Amino acid sequence: MVNGNVFVSAQDVAKALGRNVTIDEKDKTVSIESRLDTILKRGYIRVGTTGDYKPFTYFNPKTQQFEGYDIDAAKMLAKDLGVEVQFVKTSWPTLMDDLLADKFDIAVGGITRNVERQKKAHLSQGYIQFGKAPLIRKEDKEKFKSIEDINKPEVRIGVNPGGTNEKFVRAYLPKANVTVVENNLDIPHLVAEGKFDVMITDNIEAMLYAKQDPRLYAALSDKPFTIDEKGFMMHRGDTVFSNWIGLWMEEMELKGEFEKLKKKWIE
Numbered sequence: 001m002v003n004g005n006v007f008v009s010a011q012d013v014a015k016a017l018g019r020n021v022t023i024d025e026k027d028k029t030v031s032i033e034s035r036l037d038t039i040l041k042r043g044y045i046r047v048g049t050t051g052d053y054k055p056f057t058y059f060n061p062k063t064q065q066f067e068g069y070d071i072d073a074a075k076m077l078a079k080d081l082g083v084e085v086q087f088v089k090t091s092w093p094t095l096m097d098d099l100l101a102d103k104f105d106i107a108v109g110g111i112t113r114n115v116e117r118q119k120k121a122h123l124s125q126g127y128i129q130f131g132k133a134p135l136i137r138k139e140d141k142e143k144f145k146s147i148e149d150i151n152k153p154e155v156r157i158g159v160n161p162g163g164t165n166e167k168f169v170r171a172y173l174p175k176a177n178v179t180v181v182e183n184n185l186d187i188p189h190l191v192a193e194g195k196f197d198v199m200i201t202d203n204i205e206a207m208l209y210a211k212q213d214p215r216l217y218a219a220l221s222d223k224p225f226t227i228d229e230k231g232f233m234m235h236r237g238d239t240v241f242s243n244w245i246g247l248w249m250e251e252m253e254l255k256g257e258f259e260k261l262k263k264k265w266i267e
Contacts, residue, residue: 034240035105044084047074048104050091052160052184055208055265056230057109059089069265070108070232073127076257077106080248092184093162096120099233106245107233110202112164117233122242124232125249127258128266131224132168133203135191135210138217147225150198151175158196160184168226169200192216204266 039045049066051059056070066087078085088104099107099121113123136144144150150157155176159166160183169178179196181187187199188209199206206218232249234242252258 035235035238036241036244039081039083039105039241042083044086045074045078045081045106046086046088046104047078048088048090048095048098048107049074049109050095050184051089051109053110054185054205058185068109069128069261070110070230072261072264073252073258074106074108076252077245077248091162092160095162095233099235102235105234105241110205110230111233113229113231114164120236121233122236122238124234124242124245126229126231127249127253128204128230128262130202130204130228130230132165132200132226132228133206133221133224134219135188135199135201135206136197136217136219137191137194137215138210140197141217141219144198144219146220147172150200153177155198156196157198157200158187158190159200160187164228165200165202172225173200188213188216208266 049057049070051057051066053068055068057066057068058071059066071087074087075085088098090098090103090107095107095111096117098104111117111123113126117123134144134150144155149155151173153175157169157173157176157178158181159169159178161180166180169176176198181190184201187196187201190196191199192213192215203218203221203224207221210216210218232245234245
């Protein structure tokens with residue numbers, strides 16, 4: 001501490017960022033290595049994912065492996081980098097903190113691009129468009145046709161914590177009876193069994209569960225409440241790494257790889 005100011009060494013800053021630092025004593029300059037170079041030298045990329053958001057990320061208890069649209073994309077990313085992939089389990093409430101704590105290099109798995117997340121992290125370009133929509137019981141398809149139909153005290157909503165689903169529910173459905181359910185994977189069958197009336201989620205996920213369970217119905221899937229995009233999330237301030245990810249995503253789009261993943265996991 002000097003004159004009341006706290007100074008942190010370049011080495012400490014680099015360590016916190018999970019990157020290497022080079023100090024040139026002669027020129028009095030400090031260079032912090034790009035995360036891209038760190039990953040290439042390390043030989044593997046750490047990918048954070050929740051494992052609870054089908055069809056983007058799902059931890060299969062039978063195989064003890066992650067699977068899904070974003071999981072396949074992450075494996076392709078690692079292959080194109082020429083490194084191995086190491087998946088790191090995280091959660092929606094801790095996703096941002098885990099990224100900032102350098103528990104992984106990039107986060108994937110149905111992450112919504114928005115300006116709030118961009119304040120602390122860097123969001124890539126979008127790779128698929130979606131919107132918030134209700135998953136309900138098929139018998140209630142005439143009952144819930146608008147947001148006004150859902151925003152009532154007698155309507156029971158189940159929502160996973162810490163993500164954009166909960167934020168949407170808190171902001172636009174304040175009158176509804178809301179219950180936070182820790183495991184997002186539990187909510188669809190709780191709706192089907194009648195313990196909840198509505199699950200607010202992405203229309204993509206709603207359509208998937210409706211396809212898997214004949215008791216469920218993806219309401220307003222063609223006219224969702226919002227229009228957003230999914231993207232990958234990484235640390236701010238590293239243009240070398242973020243530019244590489246951006247170019248890789250552009251090539252994935254041009255080669256039709258994202259379309260192939262969409263057909264495999266969504267359509």
